[in-house]
Amino acid sequence: MDTAERLELATRNTAEVVEESELQQLLAEGTPSAYIGYAPTGEMHIGHFTTMRKLADFLGAGMEVTVLIADLHAHLDDAKSPFDLLDARSAYYQETIEAMIDAAGADPDDIEFVRGSEFELDEDYALELLRMAAETTISRAQRAASEVVRESDSPKLGGLLYPLMQTLDVDALDADVAYGGIDQRGIYMLSREMLPDHGGEAPVCVFAPLLSGLSGGKMSASDEASKVNLTDDRETVVEKVGDAYCPAGEREDNGVLEYLEYLVFPVLDERGESFVIERPEEYGGDVTYETYGDLEEDFLAGDLHPADLKPAAGAAISAVIAPVRERLLDQPALLREAYPEKYD
């Protein structure tokens, strides 16, 4: 595989790459390392899943991949996770992420898992954090973290340390590439700005698109109807997709199309399968799509009606998450201990 092919693999299905030329350079020189961090807060959902195929792409492009379970960040962000649940939630996140990577067609054993608290309390790290805190204005830190850290009536100092620590994580993990949702852009732009002055190098940033919610607008972790949970059974997934905002012939805010493009088709492609829609003869009979592009073309042209698309999309999404769902249901203690107030 030549550099151009590796670059295409590493950058496909992304929202933005800063800067692509830098990534090309890294690939030309050898084996770049990439990392993505997840703060173990609420239950993982399908939005997380859409970032997993990219990790497989990175591996396929001959890169090293590290997944950071950012346990301390989960507490620093407005105490989304209570301090004494960090271990249980980290365990749940790691198991779930491994299941998703597996389901997405990659081998979890090829990925290194690291927990934030393993190195974020090191003396060198702490010292550098304080130095950064001394030279970063409050408004700058707020701006960097505004899309990530929860807004609160009583904002805590932790939310300001958050982007600084994430910046130091890049260096501590020795990552050439920082990967995350496009919501992480503010933080990593701060990292590119600051890291060269703090003993590191500006990372190349690869951003995944944030998918629309099923109820229109942004997907909200707190809105059950806007997202598919990894533990939702097939019936529930089909029902949620059936209730989704999905205007005929429109792509904007259309979560159903986005799920197909960024979740279903990449996984079908990996498995060498195609997407089949069962449709009454009255409306044209069954259709099969090999690529998302073909499907979108028909949908935008009005040749594929939402009422026909939805049941097939729901079933396909359910099929994609099924292995993850089964693995989680096989280990009920993971969820019970991570979210005792919900599962007790």
Added chain:
RNA sequence: CCGCCCUUAGCUCAGACUGGUAGAGCAGUCGACUGUAGAUCGACUUGUCCCCCGUUCAAAUCGGGGAGGGCGGACCA
């Protein structure tokens, strides 16, 4: 350490001065209309009024105590 303010539906809040069956908007649920959903109509649901004690025939409302949160002042050898 001192002072002031806040706490009512899932969310944002009104009601408190002047005690009398706890409200609005949004959200949600259900119908109608669409071959989906949304939008739009129509209907419906929602409560530890932060906790305890007291006054009263009657307390979200008045009094006392407490908890949580916010703001300010003071102290600064």
